[in-house]
Amino acid sequence: xxxxxxxxxxxxxxxxxxxxxxxxxxxxxxxxxxxxxxxxxxxxxxxxxxxxxxxxxxxxxxxxx
Amino acid sequence: xxxxxxxxxxxxxxxxxxxxxxxxxxxxxxxxxxxxxxxxxxxxxxxxxxxxxxxxxxxxxxxxxxxxxxxxxxxxxxxxxxxxxxxxxxxxxxxxxxxxxxxxxxxxxxxxxxxxxxxxxxxxxxxxxxxxxxxxxxxxxxxxxxxxxxxxxxxxxxxxxxxxxxxxxxxxxxxxxxxxxxxxxxxxxxxxxxxxxxxxxxxxxxxxxxxxxxxxxxxxxxxxxxxxxxxxxxxxxxxxxxxxxxxxxxxxxxxxxxxxxxxxxxxxxxxxxxxxxxxxxxxxxxxxxxxxxxxxxxxxxxxxxxxxxxxxxxxxxxxxxxxxxxxxxxxxxxxxxxxxxxxxxxxxxxxxxxxxxxxxxxxxxxxxxxxxxxxxxxxxxxxxxxxxxxxx
Numbered sequence: 210x211x212x213x214x215x216x217x218x219x220x221x222x223x224x225x226x227x228x229x230x231x232x233x234x235x236x237x238x239x240x241x242x243x244x245x246x247x248x249x250x251x252x253x254x255x256x257x258x259x260x261x262x263x264x265x266x267x268x269x270x271x272x273x274x
Numbered sequence: 275x276x277x278x279x280x281x282x283x284x285x286x287x288x289x290x291x292x293x294x295x296x297x298x299x300x301x302x303x304x305x306x307x308x309x310x311x312x313x314x315x316x317x318x319x320x321x322x323x324x325x326x327x328x329x330x331x332x333x334x335x336x337x338x339x340x341x342x343x344x345x346x347x348x349x350x351x352x353x354x355x356x357x358x359x360x361x362x363x364x365x366x367x368x369x370x371x372x373x374x375x376x377x378x379x380x381x382x383x384x385x386x387x388x389x390x391x392x393x394x395x396x397x398x399x400x401x402x403x404x405x406x407x408x409x410x411x412x413x414x415x416x417x418x419x420x421x422x423x424x425x426x427x428x429x430x431x432x433x434x435x436x437x438x439x440x441x442x443x444x445x446x447x448x449x450x451x452x453x454x455x456x457x458x459x460x461x462x463x464x465x466x467x468x469x470x471x472x473x474x475x476x477x478x479x480x481x482x483x484x485x486x487x488x489x490x491x492x493x494x495x496x497x498x499x500x501x502x503x504x505x506x507x508x509x510x511x512x513x514x515x516x517x518x519x520x521x522x523x524x525x526x527x528x529x530x531x532x533x534x535x536x537x538x539x540x541x542x543x544x545x546x547x548x549x550x551x552x553x554x555x556x557x558x559x560x561x562x563x564x565x566x567x568x569x570x571x572x573x574x575x576x577x578x579x580x581x582x583x584x585x586x587x588x589x590x591x592x593x594x595x596x597x598x599x600x601x602x603x604x605x606x607x608x609x610x611x612x613x614x615x616x617x618x619x620x621x622x623x624x625x626x627x628x629x630x631x632x633x634x635x636x637x638x639x640x641x642x643x644x645x646x647x648x649x650x651x652x653x654x655x656x657x658x659x660x661x662x663x664x665x666x
Binding site for chain 2: 219221222223225226227228229231234235236237252255256257258259260
Protein backbone atom coordinates (compact mmCIF):
# COMPACT_ATOMS: atom_id res chain seq x y z
CA UNK A 210 0.00 0.00 0.00
CA UNK A 211 1.52 3.28 -1.15
CA UNK A 212 0.34 6.39 0.63
CA UNK A 213 0.01 9.69 -1.21
CA UNK A 214 0.36 12.96 0.63
CA UNK A 215 -1.87 15.16 -1.56
CA UNK A 216 -0.43 18.29 0.06
CA UNK A 217 3.00 17.41 -1.28
CA UNK A 218 2.10 15.82 -4.63
CA UNK A 219 2.77 18.26 -7.49
CA UNK A 220 1.18 16.03 -10.19
CA UNK A 221 4.44 15.80 -12.18
CA UNK A 222 4.01 12.17 -13.23
CA UNK A 223 7.58 11.06 -12.48
CA UNK A 224 6.24 8.16 -10.38
CA UNK A 225 4.15 6.90 -13.30
CA UNK A 226 7.21 6.67 -15.52
CA UNK A 227 8.90 4.08 -13.29
CA UNK A 228 5.78 2.09 -12.30
CA UNK A 229 6.03 -1.50 -13.59
CA UNK A 230 2.39 -2.29 -12.84
CA UNK A 231 0.80 0.70 -14.59
CA UNK A 232 -1.36 1.10 -11.50
CA UNK A 233 -1.02 4.89 -11.17
CA UNK A 234 -2.96 7.61 -12.95
CA UNK A 235 -3.35 11.35 -12.83
CA UNK A 236 -5.97 13.91 -13.60
CA UNK A 237 -5.52 17.68 -13.37
CA UNK A 238 -6.16 17.61 -9.62
CA UNK A 239 -5.07 14.28 -8.20
CA UNK A 240 -2.80 11.26 -8.33
CA UNK A 241 -4.50 7.87 -8.05
CA UNK A 242 -3.04 4.47 -7.16
CA UNK A 243 -4.90 1.25 -7.79
CA UNK A 244 -3.66 -0.64 -4.75
CA UNK A 245 -5.08 -3.95 -6.04
CA UNK A 246 -2.84 -3.74 -9.10
CA UNK A 247 0.14 -2.31 -7.18
CA UNK A 248 3.02 -4.79 -6.73
CA UNK A 249 4.47 -2.83 -3.79
CA UNK A 250 7.83 -2.45 -5.49
CA UNK A 251 7.99 1.08 -4.06
CA UNK A 252 9.99 2.40 -7.03
CA UNK A 253 7.61 5.38 -7.12
CA UNK A 254 8.57 6.42 -3.60
CA UNK A 255 12.25 6.83 -4.48
CA UNK A 256 11.73 9.11 -7.48
CA UNK A 257 9.15 11.52 -6.07
CA UNK A 258 10.82 14.95 -6.25
CA UNK A 259 8.79 16.25 -3.31
CA UNK A 260 8.68 13.10 -1.18
CA UNK A 261 4.89 12.83 -1.47
CA UNK A 262 4.81 9.03 -1.50
CA UNK A 263 5.46 6.68 1.38
CA UNK A 264 5.01 3.07 2.32
CA UNK A 265 1.92 2.72 4.51
CA UNK A 266 1.78 -0.28 6.82
CA UNK A 267 -1.39 -2.21 7.60
CA UNK A 268 -1.72 -0.85 11.13
CA UNK A 269 -1.79 2.68 9.79
CA UNK A 270 -4.38 1.63 7.24
CA UNK A 271 -6.60 0.23 9.97
CA UNK A 272 -6.28 3.46 11.93
CA UNK A 273 -7.29 5.47 8.89
CA UNK A 274 -10.46 3.46 8.53
CA UNK B 275 -15.78 18.01 -29.55
CA UNK B 276 -16.70 15.55 -32.30
CA UNK B 277 -16.82 11.79 -31.89
CA UNK B 278 -14.22 11.09 -34.56
CA UNK B 279 -11.11 12.67 -36.00
CA UNK B 280 -8.33 11.55 -38.29
CA UNK B 281 -5.76 12.28 -35.60
CA UNK B 282 -6.11 12.61 -31.82
CA UNK B 283 -3.05 14.18 -30.13
CA UNK B 284 -2.80 13.62 -26.38
CA UNK B 285 -0.83 16.36 -24.63
CA UNK B 286 -0.24 19.98 -25.68
CA UNK B 287 3.44 20.41 -24.89
CA UNK B 288 5.79 21.38 -27.72
CA UNK B 289 5.86 17.85 -29.21
CA UNK B 290 2.07 17.48 -29.22
CA UNK B 291 1.37 20.94 -30.59
CA UNK B 292 3.93 20.49 -33.37
CA UNK B 293 2.45 17.10 -34.29
CA UNK B 294 -1.07 18.54 -34.35
CA UNK B 295 -0.03 21.53 -36.41
CA UNK B 296 1.83 19.55 -39.04
CA UNK B 297 -0.85 16.89 -39.38
CA UNK B 298 -3.51 19.59 -39.85
CA UNK B 299 -1.36 21.59 -42.25
CA UNK B 300 -1.31 18.58 -44.56
CA UNK B 301 -5.09 18.25 -44.44
CA UNK B 302 -5.91 15.88 -41.56
CA UNK B 303 -8.72 16.62 -39.09
CA UNK B 304 -7.01 16.91 -35.71
CA UNK B 305 -7.98 17.35 -32.07
CA UNK B 306 -5.40 18.30 -29.41
CA UNK B 307 -6.30 17.26 -25.85
CA UNK B 308 -4.59 18.80 -22.82
CA UNK B 309 -5.22 17.54 -19.30
CA UNK B 310 -4.30 20.75 -17.50
CA UNK B 311 -6.56 23.76 -17.37
CA UNK B 312 -4.05 25.94 -19.15
CA UNK B 313 -1.51 25.08 -21.82
CA UNK B 314 2.07 25.74 -20.69
CA UNK B 315 1.20 25.78 -16.98
CA UNK B 316 2.80 24.74 -14.72
CA UNK B 317 6.22 25.21 -16.30
CA UNK B 318 8.08 21.98 -15.58
CA UNK B 319 11.23 22.93 -17.44
CA UNK B 320 14.50 24.84 -17.17
CA UNK B 321 13.44 26.79 -20.27
CA UNK B 322 16.81 27.19 -22.01
CA UNK B 323 17.47 26.32 -25.63
CA UNK B 324 19.38 27.49 -28.70
CA UNK B 325 17.93 30.20 -30.94
CA UNK B 326 19.21 28.73 -34.21
CA UNK B 327 17.86 25.30 -33.25
CA UNK B 328 14.44 26.68 -32.42
CA UNK B 329 14.21 28.67 -35.65
CA UNK B 330 14.44 25.39 -37.60
CA UNK B 331 11.05 24.36 -36.29
CA UNK B 332 8.94 27.48 -35.92
CA UNK B 333 8.64 31.18 -36.55
CA UNK B 334 9.80 32.86 -33.35
CA UNK B 335 7.93 35.47 -31.32
CA UNK B 336 10.01 37.98 -29.38
CA UNK B 337 7.71 37.62 -26.39
CA UNK B 338 8.94 34.04 -25.89
CA UNK B 339 12.53 35.10 -25.30
CA UNK B 340 12.99 36.38 -21.76
CA UNK B 341 16.76 36.47 -21.98
CA UNK B 342 19.64 35.87 -24.39
CA UNK B 343 22.78 34.30 -23.01
CA UNK B 344 26.31 34.14 -24.41
CA UNK B 345 28.30 32.38 -21.71
CA UNK B 346 28.25 29.16 -19.72
CA UNK B 347 29.90 28.67 -16.36
CA UNK B 348 30.46 25.10 -15.14
CA UNK B 349 31.18 24.96 -11.42
CA UNK B 350 32.95 22.04 -9.73
CA UNK B 351 32.24 20.94 -6.12
CA UNK B 352 35.28 22.92 -4.86
CA UNK B 353 33.85 26.08 -6.53
CA UNK B 354 36.54 26.08 -9.24
CA UNK B 355 34.85 26.84 -12.54
CA UNK B 356 35.26 26.76 -16.28
CA UNK B 357 33.83 29.58 -18.40
CA UNK B 358 32.86 28.95 -21.98
CA UNK B 359 31.73 31.45 -24.61
CA UNK B 360 28.73 29.93 -26.38
CA UNK B 361 29.22 29.38 -30.11
CA UNK B 362 25.49 30.09 -30.71
CA UNK B 363 22.86 32.34 -29.13
CA UNK B 364 21.41 30.68 -26.08
CA UNK B 365 17.94 31.77 -25.02
CA UNK B 366 15.87 31.41 -21.89
CA UNK B 367 12.25 30.99 -22.91
CA UNK B 368 9.01 31.91 -21.26
CA UNK B 369 7.54 28.43 -21.62
CA UNK B 370 4.12 29.61 -20.55
CA UNK B 371 3.81 31.91 -23.58
CA UNK B 372 5.78 29.58 -25.82
CA UNK B 373 3.63 26.50 -25.23
CA UNK B 374 0.46 28.55 -25.57
CA UNK B 375 1.57 29.99 -28.90
CA UNK B 376 2.67 26.63 -30.32
CA UNK B 377 -0.81 25.30 -29.59
CA UNK B 378 -2.28 28.48 -31.08
CA UNK B 379 -0.28 27.92 -34.28
CA UNK B 380 -1.84 24.47 -34.43
CA UNK B 381 -5.31 25.94 -33.84
CA UNK B 382 -4.74 28.35 -36.74
CA UNK B 383 -4.22 25.31 -38.98
CA UNK B 384 -7.66 24.07 -38.01
CA UNK B 385 -6.75 21.92 -35.00
CA UNK B 386 -9.46 21.79 -32.31
CA UNK B 387 -7.82 22.40 -28.92
CA UNK B 388 -9.39 21.37 -25.61
CA UNK B 389 -8.00 21.89 -22.12
CA UNK B 390 -9.19 20.09 -18.98
CA UNK B 391 -9.45 17.13 -21.35
CA UNK B 392 -8.01 14.15 -19.50
CA UNK B 393 -7.50 11.01 -21.57
CA UNK B 394 -8.05 8.13 -19.17
CA UNK B 395 -7.61 5.26 -21.60
CA UNK B 396 -7.22 4.40 -25.27
CA UNK B 397 -8.67 1.10 -26.44
CA UNK B 398 -6.58 -0.51 -29.17
CA UNK B 399 -8.16 -3.58 -30.78
CA UNK B 400 -6.76 -5.40 -33.75
CA UNK B 401 -8.64 -4.56 -36.93
CA UNK B 402 -10.50 -1.69 -35.30
CA UNK B 403 -9.82 2.02 -34.97
CA UNK B 404 -8.64 3.09 -31.51
CA UNK B 405 -11.20 4.59 -29.15
CA UNK B 406 -9.97 7.45 -26.96
CA UNK B 407 -11.77 7.79 -23.63
CA UNK B 408 -11.56 11.37 -22.43
CA UNK B 409 -13.11 13.32 -19.58
CA UNK B 410 -13.61 16.89 -20.73
CA UNK B 411 -14.58 19.30 -17.96
CA UNK B 412 -16.19 16.47 -16.04
CA UNK B 413 -18.03 14.90 -18.99
CA UNK B 414 -16.89 11.47 -20.23
CA UNK B 415 -16.65 11.16 -24.00
CA UNK B 416 -15.36 8.67 -26.57
CA UNK B 417 -13.49 9.66 -29.69
CA UNK B 418 -12.64 7.32 -32.53
CA UNK B 419 -9.31 8.11 -34.15
CA UNK B 420 -7.49 6.79 -37.17
CA UNK B 421 -4.19 7.69 -35.55
CA UNK B 422 -3.42 8.55 -31.93
CA UNK B 423 -0.29 10.60 -31.27
CA UNK B 424 0.81 10.12 -27.66
CA UNK B 425 2.56 13.28 -26.43
CA UNK B 426 1.63 12.65 -22.82
CA UNK B 427 4.97 13.46 -21.28
CA UNK B 428 7.21 11.64 -18.83
CA UNK B 429 4.38 9.47 -17.47
CA UNK B 430 3.81 7.94 -20.94
CA UNK B 431 0.63 6.00 -20.22
CA UNK B 432 -1.06 6.12 -23.63
CA UNK B 433 1.62 3.92 -25.21
CA UNK B 434 1.06 1.36 -22.44
CA UNK B 435 -2.56 1.05 -23.63
CA UNK B 436 -1.14 -0.33 -26.89
CA UNK B 437 1.11 -2.76 -25.03
CA UNK B 438 4.29 -0.76 -25.48
CA UNK B 439 6.71 -1.00 -22.58
CA UNK B 440 7.44 2.56 -21.39
CA UNK B 441 8.57 1.85 -17.85
CA UNK B 442 11.81 3.73 -17.27
CA UNK B 443 14.73 2.37 -15.26
CA UNK B 444 16.01 4.32 -12.25
CA UNK B 445 19.27 4.87 -14.09
CA UNK B 446 17.32 6.63 -16.84
CA UNK B 447 15.17 9.01 -14.82
CA UNK B 448 16.07 12.28 -13.15
CA UNK B 449 13.75 13.57 -10.45
CA UNK B 450 13.82 17.38 -10.61
CA UNK B 451 12.79 20.39 -8.59
CA UNK B 452 12.78 23.91 -9.86
CA UNK B 453 12.18 27.38 -8.50
CA UNK B 454 11.61 30.76 -10.02
CA UNK B 455 13.74 33.01 -7.85
CA UNK B 456 13.60 36.79 -7.45
CA UNK B 457 16.43 38.72 -5.83
CA UNK B 458 19.35 36.58 -7.00
CA UNK B 459 22.85 37.87 -7.56
CA UNK B 460 23.60 36.71 -11.10
CA UNK B 461 25.13 37.76 -14.39
CA UNK B 462 22.26 38.09 -16.85
CA UNK B 463 24.05 36.80 -19.94
CA UNK B 464 25.60 33.76 -18.25
CA UNK B 465 23.93 30.45 -17.51
CA UNK B 466 25.52 28.36 -14.77
CA UNK B 467 25.69 24.66 -13.98
CA UNK B 468 26.84 23.24 -10.65
CA UNK B 469 28.08 19.69 -10.25
CA UNK B 470 28.81 17.47 -7.28
CA UNK B 471 27.73 14.22 -5.68
CA UNK B 472 26.38 15.97 -2.58
CA UNK B 473 24.66 18.68 -4.60
CA UNK B 474 23.03 16.64 -7.36
CA UNK B 475 24.34 13.05 -7.66
CA UNK B 476 24.67 12.12 -11.34
CA UNK B 477 22.98 15.35 -12.40
CA UNK B 478 23.42 19.08 -11.95
CA UNK B 479 21.95 22.32 -10.68
CA UNK B 480 21.06 24.88 -13.33
CA UNK B 481 20.85 28.65 -12.90
CA UNK B 482 19.25 30.23 -15.96
CA UNK B 483 18.81 34.02 -15.61
CA UNK B 484 15.52 35.53 -16.71
CA UNK B 485 16.50 39.11 -15.87
CA UNK B 486 19.26 40.96 -13.94
CA UNK B 487 17.89 39.66 -10.66
CA UNK B 488 15.61 36.68 -11.37
CA UNK B 489 16.32 33.16 -12.55
CA UNK B 490 14.94 29.72 -13.22
CA UNK B 491 16.97 27.64 -10.76
CA UNK B 492 16.55 23.91 -10.59
CA UNK B 493 18.13 20.56 -10.05
CA UNK B 494 17.95 17.04 -11.37
CA UNK B 495 19.77 14.01 -10.01
CA UNK B 496 20.13 10.46 -11.26
CA UNK B 497 17.60 8.33 -9.36
CA UNK B 498 19.92 5.29 -9.35
CA UNK B 499 22.51 7.07 -7.20
CA UNK B 500 20.31 9.02 -4.83
CA UNK B 501 21.85 10.16 -1.53
CA UNK B 502 18.51 9.75 0.21
CA UNK B 503 17.38 13.34 -0.22
CA UNK B 504 14.49 14.39 -2.44
CA UNK B 505 15.07 16.75 -5.35
CA UNK B 506 13.30 19.47 -3.38
CA UNK B 507 15.55 19.00 -0.33
CA UNK B 508 18.67 19.13 -2.50
CA UNK B 509 17.46 22.28 -4.24
CA UNK B 510 16.49 24.01 -1.01
CA UNK B 511 19.96 23.31 0.38
CA UNK B 512 21.61 24.79 -2.70
CA UNK B 513 19.40 27.88 -2.75
CA UNK B 514 19.83 28.59 0.97
CA UNK B 515 23.57 28.38 0.64
CA UNK B 516 24.03 30.17 -2.68
CA UNK B 517 21.20 32.72 -2.64
CA UNK B 518 20.22 33.21 1.02
CA UNK B 519 18.24 36.38 0.25
CA UNK B 520 16.36 35.07 -2.78
CA UNK B 521 12.57 34.77 -2.79
CA UNK B 522 11.09 31.62 -4.33
CA UNK B 523 8.08 32.77 -6.35
CA UNK B 524 7.27 29.28 -7.67
CA UNK B 525 8.38 25.78 -6.71
CA UNK B 526 7.64 22.94 -9.13
CA UNK B 527 8.43 19.22 -9.32
CA UNK B 528 9.30 17.33 -12.48
CA UNK B 529 10.93 14.26 -13.93
CA UNK B 530 13.19 14.05 -16.96
CA UNK B 531 13.79 10.79 -18.81
CA UNK B 532 17.50 10.56 -19.66
CA UNK B 533 17.15 7.39 -21.67
CA UNK B 534 17.56 6.22 -25.21
CA UNK B 535 14.42 6.56 -27.32
CA UNK B 536 11.89 3.78 -26.71
CA UNK B 537 12.51 0.72 -28.89
CA UNK B 538 9.01 1.06 -30.32
CA UNK B 539 7.66 4.53 -31.02
CA UNK B 540 4.99 3.31 -33.42
CA UNK B 541 2.27 0.67 -33.42
CA UNK B 542 -0.82 0.19 -35.55
CA UNK B 543 -2.70 3.53 -35.30
CA UNK B 544 -0.19 4.97 -32.81
CA UNK B 545 2.84 7.22 -32.73
CA UNK B 546 4.66 8.34 -29.57
CA UNK B 547 6.51 11.66 -29.39
CA UNK B 548 8.50 13.81 -26.98
CA UNK B 549 9.20 12.88 -23.35
CA UNK B 550 6.64 10.07 -23.70
CA UNK B 551 8.93 8.45 -26.30
CA UNK B 552 12.02 9.31 -24.18
CA UNK B 553 13.21 11.66 -26.92
CA UNK B 554 15.30 13.77 -24.58
CA UNK B 555 19.04 14.39 -24.91
CA UNK B 556 20.22 11.86 -22.29
CA UNK B 557 23.26 13.87 -21.33
CA UNK B 558 21.81 17.36 -20.93
CA UNK B 559 18.17 16.47 -20.23
CA UNK B 560 17.14 18.99 -22.89
CA UNK B 561 13.97 18.00 -24.70
CA UNK B 562 12.34 21.07 -26.22
CA UNK B 563 13.95 20.91 -29.65
CA UNK B 564 14.02 17.13 -29.94
CA UNK B 565 10.34 17.01 -28.92
CA UNK B 566 9.49 19.60 -31.55
CA UNK B 567 11.47 17.71 -34.17
CA UNK B 568 9.67 14.47 -33.35
CA UNK B 569 6.28 16.21 -33.34
CA UNK B 570 6.87 17.66 -36.76
CA UNK B 571 8.03 14.31 -38.17
CA UNK B 572 5.11 12.43 -36.64
CA UNK B 573 2.52 15.01 -37.74
CA UNK B 574 3.68 14.84 -41.34
CA UNK B 575 3.79 11.04 -41.42
CA UNK B 576 0.31 10.95 -39.84
CA UNK B 577 -1.14 13.21 -42.53
CA UNK B 578 0.47 11.13 -45.26
CA UNK B 579 -0.91 7.94 -43.74
CA UNK B 580 -4.40 9.47 -43.54
CA UNK B 581 -4.14 10.45 -47.21
CA UNK B 582 -3.26 6.88 -48.19
CA UNK B 583 -5.73 5.26 -45.82
CA UNK B 584 -3.01 3.11 -44.25
CA UNK B 585 -2.47 3.58 -40.49
CA UNK B 586 -0.58 0.36 -39.91
CA UNK B 587 2.64 0.25 -37.93
CA UNK B 588 4.45 -0.39 -41.20
CA UNK B 589 3.15 2.86 -42.68
CA UNK B 590 3.85 4.85 -39.50
CA UNK B 591 7.36 3.45 -39.17
CA UNK B 592 8.50 6.13 -41.60
CA UNK B 593 8.40 8.41 -38.56
CA UNK B 594 10.70 6.08 -36.61
CA UNK B 595 13.13 5.90 -39.53
CA UNK B 596 13.37 9.68 -39.86
CA UNK B 597 13.71 10.11 -36.09
CA UNK B 598 16.49 7.51 -35.81
CA UNK B 599 18.40 9.05 -38.68
CA UNK B 600 18.07 12.71 -37.71
CA UNK B 601 18.11 12.69 -33.90
CA UNK B 602 17.91 9.22 -32.34
CA UNK B 603 21.38 8.18 -33.47
CA UNK B 604 22.88 11.32 -31.89
CA UNK B 605 21.02 10.66 -28.67
CA UNK B 606 22.64 7.22 -28.53
CA UNK B 607 26.05 8.90 -28.60
CA UNK B 608 25.00 11.32 -25.87
CA UNK B 609 23.80 8.33 -23.86
CA UNK B 610 27.28 6.81 -23.97
CA UNK B 611 28.72 10.08 -22.69
CA UNK B 612 26.07 10.13 -19.96
CA UNK B 613 27.20 6.62 -18.96
CA UNK B 614 30.57 8.15 -18.31
CA UNK B 615 29.61 11.49 -16.74
CA UNK B 616 27.09 9.97 -14.31
CA UNK B 617 29.98 8.09 -12.70
CA UNK B 618 32.18 11.17 -12.27
CA UNK B 619 33.30 11.75 -8.69
CA UNK B 620 33.78 15.11 -6.99
CA UNK B 621 37.51 14.64 -7.47
CA UNK B 622 36.99 14.11 -11.21
CA UNK B 623 34.99 17.35 -11.44
CA UNK B 624 37.55 19.28 -9.38
CA UNK B 625 40.48 17.93 -11.40
CA UNK B 626 38.75 18.76 -14.66
CA UNK B 627 37.93 22.31 -13.56
CA UNK B 628 41.48 22.76 -12.24
CA UNK B 629 42.92 21.63 -15.54
CA UNK B 630 40.66 23.73 -17.75
CA UNK B 631 40.02 26.88 -15.71
CA UNK B 632 43.22 28.67 -16.88
CA UNK B 633 41.99 28.51 -20.48
CA UNK B 634 40.35 31.81 -21.52
CA UNK B 635 36.59 31.44 -22.17
CA UNK B 636 36.79 32.42 -25.82
CA UNK B 637 39.29 29.60 -26.42
CA UNK B 638 37.28 27.13 -24.36
CA UNK B 639 34.65 25.04 -26.08
CA UNK B 640 32.27 22.27 -25.09
CA UNK B 641 34.17 19.99 -27.44
CA UNK B 642 37.41 20.67 -25.58
CA UNK B 643 35.66 20.19 -22.27
CA UNK B 644 34.19 16.82 -23.17
CA UNK B 645 37.39 15.64 -24.78
CA UNK B 646 39.15 16.41 -21.50
CA UNK B 647 36.37 14.81 -19.45
CA UNK B 648 36.52 11.53 -21.33
CA UNK B 649 40.28 11.54 -21.93
CA UNK B 650 40.76 8.03 -20.62
CA UNK B 651 38.17 6.59 -22.96
CA UNK B 652 39.41 6.73 -26.56
CA UNK B 653 36.14 5.36 -27.93
CA UNK B 654 34.20 8.12 -26.17
CA UNK B 655 36.54 10.83 -27.43
CA UNK B 656 35.64 9.62 -30.90
CA UNK B 657 31.90 9.82 -30.04
CA UNK B 658 32.34 13.32 -28.67
CA UNK B 659 34.15 14.54 -31.78
CA UNK B 660 31.54 12.99 -34.05
CA UNK B 661 28.75 14.62 -32.06
CA UNK B 662 30.28 18.06 -32.12
CA UNK B 663 31.21 17.86 -35.78
CA UNK B 664 27.53 17.13 -36.49
CA UNK B 665 26.40 20.09 -34.44
CA UNK B 666 28.88 22.57 -35.88
